Amino acid sequence: MKPYLQLSGVNKAFGDFVALDDINLDVEKGEFVTFLGPSGSGKTTTLMIIAGFEDATHGAITIEGQSLAGLAPQERNIGIVFQNYALFPHKTAEENVFFPLQMRGVKKAEGLRKAAEMLELVGLEGFAHRYPKELSGGQQQRVALARALVFEPDLLLLDEPLGALDKNLREAMQIEIKRIQKRLGVTTIFVTHDQTEAMSMSDRIVVFSDGTIEQAAPPLDVYHKPTTRFVADFIGESNLLDATIRSADEGLADCPILGQVAYRTEGQPRLHDGQEVALLIRPEHLKLSRKPLEECRHASMTVETIVNYGDNALVIGRKDTAQIRVRVPGADVVTLEEGDECHVNWTDHAVFVLEH
Numbered sequence: 200m201k202p203y204l205q206l207s208g209v210n211k212a213f214g215d216f217v218a219l220d221d222i223n224l225d226v227e228k229g230e231f232v233t234f235l236g237p238s239g240s241g242k243t244t245t246l247m248i249i250a251g252f253e254d255a256t257h258g259a260i261t262i263e264g265q266s267l268a269g270l271a272p273q274e275r276n277i278g279i280v281f282q283n284y285a286l287f288p289h290k291t292a293e294e295n296v297f298f299p300l301q302m303r304g305v306k307k308a309e310g311l312r313k314a315a316e317m318l319e320l321v322g323l324e325g326f327a328h329r330y331p332k333e334l335s336g337g338q339q340q341r342v343a344l345a346r347a348l349v350f351e352p353d354l355l356l357l358d359e360p361l362g363a364l365d366k367n368l369r370e371a372m373q374i375e376i377k378r379i380q381k382r383l384g385v386t387t388i389f390v391t392h393d394q395t396e397a398m399s400m401s402d403r404i405v406v407f408s409d410g411t412i413e414q415a416a417p418p419l420d421v422y423h424k425p426t427t428r429f430v431a432d433f434i435g436e437s438n439l440l441d442a443t444i445r446s447a448d449e450g451l452a453d454c455p456i457l458g459q460v461a462y463r464t465e466g467q468p469r470l471h472d473g474q475e476v477a478l479l480i481r482p483e484h485l486k487l488s489r490k491p492l493e494e495c496r497h498a499s500m501t502v503e504t505i506v507n508y509g510d511n512a513l514v515i516g517r518k519d520t521a522q523i524r525v526r527v528p529g530a531d532v533v534t535l536e537e538g539d540e541c542h543v544n545w546t547d548h549a550v551f552v553l554e555h
């Protein structure tokens with residue numbers, strides 16, 4: 200099937216500085232794709248090029264096979280929501296939402312009816328006549344969302360739309376945006392540097408680093424089968440330990456810290472004997488115990504730091520030159536103290552190999 204939105208070989212240079220280097224991405228119709236990456240990795244620049252606010256230095260962008268080259272932002276039929284809402288302060292909520300329809304020559308009566316429908320969809324019926332300053336941050340963001348959707352865009356672009364909201368409101372809005380996006384089936388690109396937000400909302404996460412795409416995959420694949428060390432490190436907590444492949448056929452590696460380790464072979468890249476790799480073990484796949492657990496592989500470690508989160512805790516231990524991070528249920532840390540000697544236990548399935 201042909202992709203709905205396609206970015207092919209997109210490059211962007213600002214003078215000598217290369218902000219985007221060969222970005223290639225296919226997005227399906229109705230997909231919710233999140234651009235995730237550290238500050239300065241190129242997420243917003245890519246979004247701005249799709250929106251038409253920036254020109255690519257090289258490369259092409261198409262929607263349903265039609266090039267967007269040469270089209271001004273207002274000619275692209277793309278809805279955009281920014282972090283700072285960018286509502287017109289002298290227009291009411293209803294007038295703000297009506298505005299893009301007015302620009303498209305829609306008659307007032309019909310436009311206001313559509314604006315009212317859209318305000319209802321975002322849960323703001325009854326707020327139509329309020330001015331932005333009379334609305335909370337979350338309500339203003341809903342108006343911005345309604346305004347971006349009212350003209351039935353081909354694409355919805357959301358640039359850190361929840362960045363200015365507090366944690367609870369942010370979580371409520373994540374659910375709300377996902378509900379509306381599903382209901383309308385609008386193809387959406389969401390930019391964030393919050394990995395929890397990316398994990399919970401997306402069909403696919405595109406991880407950016409230094410102007411390139413590191414990996415584009417469903418959230419659980421990005422988490423459990425990262426293709427690069429950068430992705431493994433950036434998403435979630437991780438233990439990354441250097442190792443050498445002893446037998447690719449048997450799925451065995453030698454790790455100076457853990458000894459001989461068997462690893463998960465399913466979903467792994469093709470490896471060869473003697474290859475230098477990194478072993479990824481997520482902290483929640485490790486178990487702590489006073490005595491080694493019989494059914495597991497194990498190593499001893501000394502507890503260095505305990506970080507409590509209430510329902511769970513992160514125990515950071517030392518084993519020779521390496522730190523090992525173990526996620527434990529909150530109740531379990533009551534009996535642990537810094538300086539304790541204990542065992543860290545894992546099963547072979549918990550070990551994933553990374554080539555870089």
Ligand code: ATP
Binds near residue numbers: 213240392
């Ligand atoms: P953030 O999460 O902080 O918004 P980002 O991943 O969206 O970051 P971009 O805003 O796309 O990053 O920026 C990518 C790189 O391009 C950065 O190094 C930035 O400084 C640079 N850049 C962006 N716009 C310009 C510009 N107009 N002129 C020069 N450099 C720019």
